[in-house]
Amino acid sequence: MSELSVERRMWTLFEPVHAVTYFAADGGAAFEAAGLRGFWRRYFAGRVAPLGAVGAGPVVAAFFGFAPGMVERALPDIWTRITPSAALDARRAGAHVALEAVLDGLPIDEAADLLEAAAREIDRPGRILGSANADLEWPEEPVDRLWQAATILREHRGDGHVAALLTAGVDGCESLVWRCGLGGLREGMQPARGWSDDEWDAAAGRLRERGWLAADGSATIAGEEAYAEVEAVTDRLAGRPWRKLGPDVTERCATLLEPIAARIWPLLPADNPIPLVQGQTAR
Template structure:
């Protein structure tokens, strides 16, 4: 991980802490207990709840890579089944249960304090999901603080990533097709249904990537596509740098040191590969 930028290094460590809410059984069970049956109702309710009882429009814009019809199937209908306040509590309870088990024996107090300091310094201008989560009240328990801070930071970074995609002219469907192209065409059967795009929409997006020279005849990424990836990820990192600059290099390195064993345990609960592109982390001390 030493070859990663500081921003990407920290993302790889706080993202697993947040992502348990999407993949861990206890987290999914908390949404079912709250009255939401099915993965996607819990996903859209929990992630959208900081915005309030919104319809599909703002979520289509903020989530970016999902097919609009997939979002519209969940919103605003989900708010007839649960309130945003109850959805926020369900995601807190589920994440807390999951991390409490996964991190049994680990003291997260110092990591939570440092991650909170970073999260409290985010610039929310132009970052809808980051701002909505940052506006929520802070919990008191260190484990809840750890998860909430990770959530603010990951949505803040994600908002910046959307801005980078927009600047590069990569649309929602294209962002998924491009990801598969970067994997030499592997993974369409996973990413396409996970984001709700039809075959026609996917193929049209692939044609657009070919037209701009980002995909070859076999649907694999060209050199230009890899250059585009570097540009977009560089912009994403730059836009995510603020919290770590505010925290300072020494405290950031200390935060990374403390987060690593936490992230390893949380990562074990995630599906690999996963739609968020998060890699698995090696166990500390493993060669």
């Protein structure tokens, strides 16, 4: 296996910090206490809240891989059940309780300082979700700053990943079919993003026409090479925070995040619908 890029390595370390929002029991409990039930309702409410009470249009654009119909079922309906302000409070409260418990006894102050320093250096233009989260007021507690920094950085990277996919000339459904051809599982990815069988199969056909998928749905060599370029572009677009920190400080940040991520991984289900997998190197 080739060595991870700096950007990819850092993503594997800060992404679990953010993901407790969706998968830790405390994250779900915080949203339920605010009156919002259901995984996907709190997922959309929590991720979209920094943008305000928007409708489906901006979210279809920013989330990219989700079927428009799935987004339209969630928005604007969720804003009749919870306000963006309450959703922001719920996601932070749930993350705080989950992280405080799992990181008990582990020093996190320096990690929070360095990750915040990185998050303050994101590129803003073209990064709708990263920039919206970066506009939020910074909390004071180290555990909250750690989570907020991780959230800004992961949304910043995700915004860049969307740009890379657009440059490759694929749509949202094609991007998921392509990933499944590289080893993802259709039975998890397709329903989690709301695509119908007809939409999925049509996307697979378009990828076969481009020579990126074989008849059995696996990626061809050309498909693998094209996706590797998408990942390389994603890395380049995520690079500014780490260039600003410099290699020595970035390495120190990684060293501090490693035990933090290791503590968090057991909270995240192996079959989660992001999908986020320990040791994963894509995106």
